[in-house]
Amino acid sequence: MVVSDAYDVIVVGAGVAGLACARRLVAAGRVPLLLERSDCVGGRVKTDVVDGFLLDHGFQVLPLAYPEARALLDYDRLDPGTFERGAIIRSHGRFRRLADPRQSPVRSLRALAGGVVGVRDGAAVLKLLRGSGDETTTAEALRRSGMSRATVERFFAPFLRGIFLEEHLTTSSRFLDFVLRSFSAGPAALPRNGMGSIATQLAESLDIRTGTAVATVGPHAVSLETGEQLRAGAVVVATAGIVDEPAHGWNGVTCVYYDAPEAPLPGPWLVVNGEGGPINNLCVPSEAAPGYAPAGRSLVSLSILGAGEPDLEAVGRQLRGWFGSGVTEWRHLRSYRIPRALPSYPVGGFGSQSIRLSDGLYACGDHREHPSLNGALASGRRAAEAVLSDSA
Numbered sequence: 001m002v003v004s005d006a007y008d009v010i011v012v013g014a015g016v017a018g019l020a021c022a023r024r025l026v027a028a029g030r031v032p033l034l035l036e037r038s039d040c041v042g043g044r045v046k047t048d049v050v051d052g053f054l055l056d057h058g059f060q061v062l063p064l065a066y067p068e069a070r071a072l073l074d075y076d077r078l079d080p081g082t083f084e085r086g087a088i089i090r091s092h093g094r095f096r097r098l099a100d101p102r103q104s105p106v107r108s109l110r111a112l113a114g115g116v117v118g119v120r121d122g123a124a125v126l127k128l129l130r131g132s133g134d135e136t137t138t139a140e141a142l143r144r145s146g147m148s149r150a151t152v153e154r155f156f157a158p159f160l161r162g163i164f165l166e167e168h169l170t171t172s173s174r175f176l177d178f179v180l181r182s183f184s185a186g187p188a189a190l191p192r193n194g195m196g197s198i199a200t201q202l203a204e205s206l207d208i209r210t211g212t213a214v215a216t217v218g219p220h221a222v223s224l225e226t227g228e229q230l231r232a233g234a235v236v237v238a239t240a241g242i243v244d245e246p247a248h249g250w251n252g253v254t255c256v257y258y259d260a261p262e263a264p265l266p267g268p269w270l271v272v273n274g275e276g277g278p279i280n281n282l283c284v285p286s287e288a289a290p291g292y293a294p295a296g297r298s299l300v301s302l303s304i305l306g307a308g309e310p311d312l313e314a315v316g317r318q319l320r321g322w323f324g325s326g327v328t329e330w331r332h333l334r335s336y337r338i339p340r341a342l343p344s345y346p347v348g349g350f351g352s353q354s355i356r357l358s359d360g361l362y363a364c365g366d367h368r369e370h371p372s373l374n375g376a377l378a379s380g381r382r383a384a385e386a387v388l389s390d391s392a
């Protein structure tokens with residue numbers, strides 16, 4: 001067995017949690033080494049460039065109000081393009097705009113008058129935005145809010161399914177509250193160069209060994225799959241799968257991308273589907289951040305719950321039903337099936353779990369905090385703070 005020199009801190013995994021941890025350590029004058037199994041940083045936040053299109057590994061957005069992201073990221077350099085507040089709802093064979101009731105009361109009232117959301121529901125939405133009370137499932141929190149079933153089914157259910165990546169809305173209302181708070185405090189955005197640029201910005205000037213898979217970890221040491229052993233003052237495991245797995249499993253999703261000659265619905269809107277069929281939600285990322293498509297083209301992204309093989313025939317039928325026969329000119333670019341997209345977060349699932357596993361061994365990642373970029377960043381920061389405080 002080869003035993004290499006000792007390092008200050010070793011961080012296993014260069015997803016956003018590991019990167020946030022390393023950044024905090026560097027800011028405190030420490031010299032962490034990151035070990036990453038794949039050939040690039042980012043973990044679940046990566047962007048491929050295909051024929052000039054930016055394809056994120058699954059549709060995801062950065063809500064600009066995330067406190068951890070605001071503290072750590074240089075938004076000016078990410079140059080994010082934002083989505084409209086609210087959404088376009090597909091129901092009863094039509095598309096209707098629903099503006100955020102907090103941000104655009106006038107437009108929102110128009111949507112109410114247009115019949116998307118009943119007047120009673122407007123008050124229920126505002127109540128829900130103030131917090132859902134005792135922890136329960138999201139489905140039950142929506143019921144308790146007094147909102148009509150029609151509004152839940154046409155808007156809230158598909159909108160939240162697209163965020164939680166699960167069908168039955170069994171996700172904890174704590175996470176619901178966090179999501180609604182984040183989305184109402186600021187717009188959702190896409191960085192100019194893709195979601196992956198969040199990770200590449202975090203990785204700047206860090207010491208990272210990619211293509212390096214860790215087999216086992218212990219206090220003050222890691223063993224690589226090559227058999228090499230590295231010693232360190234502290235080891236932070238910033239991924240599921242080595243010392244733990246999410247207690248309640250994973251939610252999966254499939255994201256399908258098309259190259260289209262023009263945006264089927266102009267403007268940076270999230271479209272949620274309230275009338276069934278394979279597509280849960282859809283958007284045109286290049287309407288929010290033009291760099292997502294080459295000049296003169298549009299990128300269409302749609303999400304299907306679950307990570308099974310997507311039925312592209314059924315997807316095509318639904319798209320033609322929505323946008324007409326012009327859809328036949330769209331070119332399928334790529335589908336991403338992501339079975340381990342988000343850790344499940346049921347009632348009582350988890351809050352912040354302990355960072356310290358044993359003397360010199362720490363763990364972080366979204367699965368130990370909550371399933372979002374903010375959760376991953378917070379968890380990485382907390383791990384760094386634990387390392388720093390234990391070695392002060």
Ligand SMILES: Cc1cc2nc3c(=O)[nH]c(=O)nc-3n(C[C@H](O)[C@H](O)[C@H](O)COP(=O)(O)OP(=O)(O)OC[C@H]3O[C@@H](n4cnc5c(N)ncnc54)[C@H](O)[C@@H]3O)c2cc1C
Nearest residue numbers: 013015016017037043044058060061214239365366372373
């Ligand atoms: C499709 C999709 C949509 C999402 N949408 C949103 C959204 O809209 N908004 C939001 O806030 N969040 C969203 N998320 C969640 C967000 O992306 C995650 O919460 C976050 O990226 C998790 O980061 P992490 O560092 O905890 O874990 P990971 O990203 O999983 O990082 C773990 C890293 O460890 C590495 N690794 C694993 N095993 C080893 C090993 N043995 N040795 C070395 N390295 C190893 C992995 O390769 C990986 O790079 C979405 C996620 C997905 C997949």
